[in-house]
Amino acid sequence: MFNIILFGPPGSGKGTQSEKLIAAYGLKHLSTGDLLRSEIARQTPLGLEAKSIMDRGQLVPDEVVVGMISSALEANPQAKGFLFDGFPRTVAQSEALDKLLSLKNTAIGVVLALQVTEEELVARLLNRGLTSGRSDDTNESVIRARIKEYQDKTTVVADYYSQFDKVVNVKGEGTVDEIFSALCSEIDKRMS
Numbered sequence: 001m002f003n004i005i006l007f008g009p010p011g012s013g014k015g016t017q018s019e020k021l022i023a024a025y026g027l028k029h030l031s032t033g034d035l036l037r038s039e040i041a042r043q044t045p046l047g048l049e050a051k052s053i054m055d056r057g058q059l060v061p062d063e064v065v066v067g068m069i070s071s072a073l074e075a076n077p078q079a080k081g082f083l084f085d086g087f088p089r090t091v092a093q094s095e096a097l098d099k100l101l102s103l104k105n106t107a108i109g110v111v112l113a114l115q116v117t118e119e120e121l122v123a124r125l126l127n128r129g130l131t132s133g134r135s136d137d138t139n140e141s142v143i144r145a146r147i148k149e150y151q152d153k154t155t156v157v158a159d160y161y162s163q164f165d166k167v168v169n170v171k172g173e174g175t176v177d178e179i180f181s182a183l184c185s186e187i188d189k190r191m192s
């Protein structure tokens with residue numbers, strides 16, 4: 001198994017690059033944002049609880065996302081590997097993920113961290129809000145709140161994985177294909 005964390009702030013291109021990476025490497029895509037939006041669409045109790053938090057641009061509780069990831073790992077016993085997108089977002093989530101993977105005798109192979117400036121992030125998210133149907137993308141103050149949550153709670157996830165020498169920074173500005181090839185070359189170096 002080879003497991004990847006695609007890391008970076010909101011709007012850094014994780015979703016776009018994830019689609020290409022799962023196709024190229026045959027990985028199972030696990031996006032906590034997508035899993036939460038599916039709970040909201042199905043109007044489950046979890047979705048109803050998460051919606052108001054997400055609409056404020058804050059993080060949903062660790063237990064909720066860790067529970068979703070744990071079920072998704074169990075539901076995919078045949079996967080060649082997992083691509084985590086938007087998870088883990090706190091150190092507690094990182095520690096929980098490492099435990100879940102070690103129970104499966106596997107681990108994170110690499111953390112690919114996309115680097116994008118804040119002004120570019122806000123511009124991309126406002127632009128995505130025109131068509132994404134995501135209410136958290138249409139309001140600039142919610143976008144800024146998400147970036148602040150990222151700086152306050154999520155950047156430390158990179159420090160956590162740096163202890164184990166797993167983090168590689170990749171420039172997240174340029175064409176989609178340029179960024180994709182930079183990501184692939186880092187994966188290929190570590191997979192072999």
Ligand code: ADP
Binds near residue numbers: 034055065
């Ligand atoms: P983006 O990275 O563009 O903000 P996501 O789809 O990853 O988009 O996340 C949307 C929202 O879902 C976040 O603002 C947060 O409220 C919630 N969320 C997603 N993943 C997590 C997570 N791992 N921990 C806590 N909250 C999360």
